[in-house]
Amino acid sequence: MSERESRGRDDRRRDRQDDRRDDRQDDRRGGRDRRPGDERRNARGHERNRRPRTERTFSSAAPAARTRRADPARLAAFETLRAVSEEGAYGNLVLPKAVRAHRLDRRDAGFATELAYGALRWQGTWDAVLSRCVDRPLADLDGAVLDALRLGVHQLLAMRVPDHAALDQTVGLVRAVVGAGPGSLVNAVLRKVAARDLPAWIAELSEDAADETARLGLAHAHPAWQVRALRQALVAHGRSGTELEALLAADNEAPVVNLVALPGLGELTEALEAGAQKGALVPGSALSSGGDLHRLSSVRAGGVRVQDAGSQLVARALAAAGGGSAGAGDGRGERWLDLCAGPGGKAALLAALAAERGAHLTANEVAPHRAELVRQALRPVPGHAWSVRTGDGRAAGELLGGRPAEEAGYDRVLVDAPCTGLGALRRRPESRWRRTPRDLAELGPLQRELLEAALDVARPGGTVAYATCSPHAAETLAVVQDVLGRREDVELLDALGPARAAALPGALEGDRDPSRPWEGAAGPATVQLWPHVHGADAMFLALLRKR
Numbered sequence: 001m002s003e004r005e006s007r008g009r010d011d012r013r014r015d016r017q018d019d020r021r022d023d024r025q026d027d028r029r030g031g032r033d034r035r036p037g038d039e040r041r042n043a044r045g046h047e048r049n050r051r052p053r054t055e056r057t058f059s060s061a062a063p064a065a066r067t068r069r070a071d072p073a074r075l076a077a078f079e080t081l082r083a084v085s086e087e088g089a090y091g092n093l094v095l096p097k098a099v100r101a102h103r104l105d106r107r108d109a110g111f112a113t114e115l116a117y118g119a120l121r122w123q124g125t126w127d128a129v130l131s132r133c134v135d136r137p138l139a140d141l142d143g144a145v146l147d148a149l150r151l152g153v154h155q156l157l158a159m160r161v162p163d164h165a166a167l168d169q170t171v172g173l174v175r176a177v178v179g180a181g182p183g184s185l186v187n188a189v190l191r192k193v194a195a196r197d198l199p200a201w202i203a204e205l206s207e208d209a210a211d212e213t214a215r216l217g218l219a220h221a222h223p224a225w226q227v228r229a230l231r232q233a234l235v236a237h238g239r240s241g242t243e244l245e246a247l248l249a250a251d252n253e254a255p256v257v258n259l260v261a262l263p264g265l266g267e268l269t270e271a272l273e274a275g276a277q278k279g280a281l282v283p284g285s286a287l288s289s290g291g292d293l294h295r296l297s298s299v300r301a302g303g304v305r306v307q308d309a310g311s312q313l314v315a316r317a318l319a320a321a322g323g324g325s326a327g328a329g330d331g332r333g334e335r336w337l338d339l340c341a342g343p344g345g346k347a348a349l350l351a352a353l354a355a356e357r358g359a360h361l362t363a364n365e366v367a368p369h370r371a372e373l374v375r376q377a378l379r380p381v382p383g384h385a386w387s388v389r390t391g392d393g394r395a396a397g398e399l400l401g402g403r404p405a406e407e408a409g410y411d412r413v414l415v416d417a418p419c420t421g422l423g424a425l426r427r428r429p430e431s432r433w434r435r436t437p438r439d440l441a442e443l444g445p446l447q448r449e450l451l452e453a454a455l456d457v458a459r460p461g462g463t464v465a466y467a468t469c470s471p472h473a474a475e476t477l478a479v480v481q482d483v484l485g486r487r488e489d490v491e492l493l494d495a496l497g498p499a500r501a502a503a504l505p506g507a508l509e510g511d512r513d514p515s516r517p518w519e520g521a522a523g524p525a526t527v528q529l530w531p532h533v534h535g536a537d538a539m540f541l542a543l544l545r546k547r
């Protein structure tokens with residue numbers, strides 16, 4: 001049985017246990033004190049559906065006679081979708097505030113999260129379904145009604161919410177926040193949606209799909225250009241295009257929250273005692289057991305932080321690489337630079353490693369508010385080991401103060417370049433629908449200029465890491481290849497050795513080997529991680545040495 005199957009089986013077993021416990025509690029309470037939507041939600045935020053999926057039941061009450069109350073969890077999800085569509089907000093920043101504003105307990109917060117993030121991830125597919133059920137272009141619908149419909153579709157097709165609850169609660173939500181007018185429309189549209197289950201809808205939509213790429217885009221809720229780009233990325237980084245569906249499916253899974261214990265500053269003991277599990281990719285990492293992390297004193301103190309395991313690997317691999325010429329071999333006296341540091345995840349880990357080794361990290365960030373986030377992230381690290389600079393990384397030469405790189409250059413430089421984030425789609429639920437191929441064209445020159453600036457300020461013999469949270473070949477291999485082609489003073493290092501040295505034993509071996517030969521089998525490797533293989537964001541890492 002695969003890890004995912006066994007996890008699914010465990011989830012289902014826990015749901016059944018939750019259901020039985022909830023039933024007992026309901027019996028004890030005699031069904032009193034229920035809030036809308038509350039009675040069927042188990043402790044993991046799932047609503048229980050005791051009926052077979054094929055038997056669809058709806059309220060016989062006319063929409064106008066139904067509730068005008070909005071279930072607080074659904075309201076929190078609705079407000080999140082509104083902020084995303086109306087204000088261009090980030091769902092993962094808005095939802096936690098909405099959860100707090102509505103004082104949702106853990107169970108309702110889980111439901112709101114699954115609903116909001118799920119509806120945002122699946123938006124393209126749900127809009128395709130809705131287009132078949134609404135008698136006018138979706139653009140002509142009131143934006144609030146459209147967002148409510150998206151939430152209704154997500155409950156009907158992707159969550160275990162009973163059909164009548166999905167309908168009644170969506171009508172109630174619309175009546176509460178928009179008014180009674182659109183109630184009948186919402187009711188009629190969602191009844192049409194509920195007439196088929198998800199596989200039947202995908203089959204129907206697929207009939208009109210232009211090609212296999214469009215079909216996969218509908219079936220896995222990705223824009224077609226991203227399906228194409230991810231297939232090309234798999235092949236470019238030496239994996240098989242047959243992995244594409246597994247990769248697309250992984251993008252739609254709720255990511256596990258990873259923790260990092262900053263070396264010398266934090267311990268995972270408390271998190272592990274609270275139910276977290278040791279991470280499988282990098283040392284000093286754990287998979288959170290969920291809930292409010294601020295209940296952990298180690299998190300409040302800053303020694304334990306939330307950070308994707310792939311990001312941890314990138315920072316640790318740079319620290320494990322050959323290094324520069326100034327240090328005593330163990331890193332003492334070395335100068336490290338993080339050129340694009342905001343909001344400070346990798347900088348915090350690098351600074352902690354620098355502090356342990358007697359090195360110093362300069363963390364640079366162009367956006368002042370993000371530079372402030374870097375300062376906050378670095379606060380737990382002893383102050384002598386780091387400093388923060390607000391400035392354009394392309395002008396990093398200023399950091400040398402007019403002295404040559406041989407004298408004042410950096411031993412290790414990280415360029416964690418601004419990118420499309422196509423490797424972190426699971427964390428940013430709406431981003432896939434916002435990104436366009438134009439972003440690639442706009443980011444390309446900046447990525448190249450930042451890498452060149454990093455090389456300019458590296459000491460001869462120093463190591464520069466180029467990283468992205470995108471596997472797109474235009475942002476990864478092409479950038480490195482172009483810069484290598486332009487400069488005589490740079491060579492590509494093997495990134496797999498340092499990555500393996502930084503990872504847990506075996507984590508990057510066998511079919512989890514992320515390396516791909518750069519120039520034939522004997523050439524140095526770049527590293528590309530994948531969510532469906534490594535359970536991490538699709539981070540790319542290349543290491544370069546300045547001659």
Ligand SMILES: C[S@@+](CC[C@H](N)C(=O)[O-])C[C@H]1O[C@@H](n2cnc3c(N)ncnc32)[C@H](O)[C@@H]1O
Pocket residue numbers: 311339340341342343344345346347364365366367370391392393394416417418419469
């Ligand atoms: C991928 S993020 C870095 C993430 C960060 N390393 C971490 O682990 O938290 C890229 C960062 O580069 C910053 N950035 C964009 N253009 C820049 C420039 N010209 N110079 C320096 N930083 C820049 C962005 O503001 C953003 O904070």
